[in-house]
Structure formats: structure tokens, C-alpha cells
Amino acid sequence: MLEHRRDEEVVARAAALGIEIRVVDAQVLARTSVDGPTKGVVAVASPPARVDLDDVLERSPRLLVALDGVVDPHNLGAVLRSAEFFGADGVFWPKDGTAPLSPAAVRSSAGATERLALSEVVNLARALQRCRDGGMWVVGTVAFGGDGLWEATSGDRMPERLVVVLGGEHAGLRRLTRDHCDFLVTIERAGQLASLNVSAAAAVVLAALSRPR
Numbered sequence: 001m002l003e004h005r006r007d008e009e010v011v012a013r014a015a016a017l018g019i020e021i022r023v024v025d026a027q028v029l030a031r032t033s034v035d036g037p038t039k040g041v042v043a044v045a046s047p048p049a050r051v052d053l054d055d056v057l058e059r060s061p062r063l064l065v066a067l068d069g070v071v072d073p074h075n076l077g078a079v080l081r082s083a084e085f086f087g088a089d090g091v092f093w094p095k096d097g098t099a100p101l102s103p104a105a106v107r108s109s110a111g112a113t114e115r116l117a118l119s120e121v122v123n124l125a126r127a128l129q130r131c132r133d134g135g136m137w138v139v140g141t142v143a144f145g146g147d148g149l150w151e152a153t154s155g156d157r158m159p160e161r162l163v164v165v166l167g168g169e170h171a172g173l174r175r176l177t178r179d180h181c182d183f184l185v186t187i188e189r190a191g192q193l194a195s196l197n198v199s200a201a202a203a204v205v206l207a208a209l210s211r212p213r
Contacts, residue, residue, distance in 0.1 A: 010041050048113035053092050053127055056117045057134045061089035062161055068177045069168025070198055073099040077108025078199035086206035090117030094124045128180040131163045138181045140165045140173050141205055143195040146184035153208045166202050
């Protein structure tokens with residue numbers, strides 16, 4: 001039995017799209033969810049599609065995001081959400097050492113997993129080199145020692161086609177990953193904390209890159 005008008009609206013929209021609807025009791029709903037408590041509705045869907053990075057590069061993307069060791073699925077989803085919001089063409093990460101594209105990550109992405117080109121690569125350094133060979137510049141984000149983000153994104157200093165690399169929650173960018181970056185940027189801070197969470201840093205960097213220059 002549907003208890004809220006919101007539930008009725010969800011059912012109506014699903015029906016309009018030809019999606020099968022099943023009305024069940026709370027116990028069945030709880031067993032169906034694999035990612036904690038529900039809000040009265042569970043969608044059962046196929047996992048988000050992955051695409052080959054070479055296929056993405058053939059489309060001459062303007063902006064890609066690469067992840068180096070992001071292990072929290074909620075951070076992964078939040079980064080994907082920011083990437084889609086700020087107009088990135090795709091996101092890629094290594095198969096090993098990164099959070100899986102789990103239901104938790106998909107939920108945190110707020111729909112971005114259905115709108116972005118998502119790629120898993122065997123070797124991140126080689127993938128970054130493929131991007132460079134394809135005419136893209138690779139910019140790594142670091143907590144200290146990079147060019148100031150605001151200055152780097154002012155005027156016409158920033159190349160038109162970019163790969164933004166975000167490091168993991170604990171170690172940041174690995175040395176080999178840094179070696180495959182054309183330059184590094186650091187978010188200037190005004191407070192006492194040393195750095196931002198990777199998902200917050202992603203939003204700041206992508207916002208700076210997407211603003212008119």
C-alpha cells in the first residue's frame with residue numbers, strides 16, 4: 001500500500017517509462033535493499049555500464065577526471081556527482097586499489113553513474129600517458145607544493161583539454177602518478193586545516209575549471 005503522495009508520483013513516473021512496479025511490504029523491501037535503510041522505494045537495476053578509455057578518447061573529450069586510490073565508495077560517488085555537475089566527459093580509475101562501483105557509490109552519485117562515461121583501467125600511469133598522447137594535458141591535485149589553483153585557472157593559462165587527477169584519501173597521488181602529470185595544482189587555504197576531503201576537493205577544482213576564463 002502506498003502511504004505518501006511522493007510514492008504515488010514515483011510509481012506514476014516509473015509506469016510512464018514502462019518500468020515494472022511491485023508493491024511489497026516493509027520486510028520484503030528491507031531484504032531487497034543492499035545498501036541500508038530505504039525511503040519506501042527500491043530500484044533494481046543493472047550495474048552502471050563501463051566503457052573503454054580508448055573509446056572515450058576517440059570522442060576528443062574536453063575534461064576527464066582520473067582517480068588514484070579513492071577507497072571510500074561514498075567519496076567515489078560524490079566525486080562522480082561533482083564531475084557530472086561541472087561538465088566532465090568521463091571518469092576513470094584503476095581496477096585495483098579503488099572503491100568498487102557499488103550500490104553505495106551509485107547512490108552517492110545521485111544519478112551521475114548513468115550520465116558519465118566510466119572506465120576502469122589496468123594501469124593508471126599508462127592510461128594517463130594515453131591521454132597525453134591523445135592531446136590532453138594532465139593536471140594533478142596535491143595538498144602542498146602545486147601551483148595555486150586560482151592563479152592557474154585565471155586568464156588563458158589552463159589548456160583547453162584536461163585530465164584532472166585526484167589522489168586517495170590517505171596518501172594522495174602516488175609518485176608514479178605524479179610523474180605522469182604535466183603540472184600540479186594546490187587549493188589555496190585560508191584556515192588552519194591542511195587539506196580537504198577528496199570529494200570536496202574535486203568540487204572545488206572542477207568548479208574553478210568550469211568558470212568562464
